[in-house]
Amino acid sequence: MLNKILNHNKKFVEERKAAGLDKPISGHAHQNLMVFTCMDTRLVDLVEPAMGFKRGDIKILKNAGNIIRDGCDEIIRCIAVGTALMGLSEVYVVGHKDCGMAKQTPEAIKEKMLERGITQEILDSIDIPQWFGLLKDERENVLEGVRKIKESPFVPKDISVYGLLMDPNSGEIEVLC
């Protein structure tokens, strides 16, 4: 696939240059806003247009299941970077319906991991539901994420944090909090 990507990229860069679209823009997000959502392929090129955002407008965080796991500081780190260091004033946690992370079971994960060559010893070293960040419910997960961001001592207190749920096909947004 790498060669296909590079061939495409060469044309992409040339066409963009010819159209004058390659001029530097600011790394400062114009809308002072961060979106934290899921890595799901249906949200690629859907979350941004469904919310009305373009390149240069916002910063976007993505992980598996838009979950903030207990004991894991990675998402809070990124939100702290955006809010305390880069001037963002609003954070939107955007979950979605039909999330793959709400469908996995620890037993099925164990089986698939073993099939793919991950060792029994490694699997025994973790708590599977916690380590993989399995979701019980997409809505609860968004509400929990919003709560954790608001309560974090690394996030400025004047930041607005919202929780939304998106339909991964229509792009329709429901406000949860």
Add this chain to the structure above:
Amino acid sequence: MLNKILNHNKKFVEERKAAGLDKPISGHAHQNLMVFTCMDTRLVDLVEPAMGFKRGDIKILKNAGNIIRDGCDEIIRCIAVGTALMGLSEVYVVGHKDCGMAKQTPEAIKEKMLERGITQEILDSIDIPQWFGLLKDERENVLEGVRKIKESPFVPKDISVYGLLMDPNSGEIEVLC
């Protein structure tokens, strides 16, 4: 901003529905591929078209600085989910030139965090360069990320992992490994 987003979303959903674009598509990434890149606003709606990908093609992970910090399992978790559970066979770590995370200093971070109301006590509880994931060099960071993914016992051994560097304005890709 929430009201503006919701007003836009209403129109977006109606127009998409009228055009027949709201039909369910598979949550399985067609290109069996995952991209791990940075939350930078200049990469929004640039990384995907610059690599030739559309909605439904790939899964995308994004954090601050596309860094895999020592002692933090979050990115490896997401890659394990994608590769061992969801059948992805290639991972691309896509760093970019002019990354904000390579420009921060611990002293400036401390000052900005205090200004934004984060307490001295909280700042004293962390190792600033490690916690914030400061980068010394964008290229080294990509190479280090690729190495960590390849060496992780949670990632199947037959996965191909590549390291790329993108120009955040032109979208031009350089292959690092």
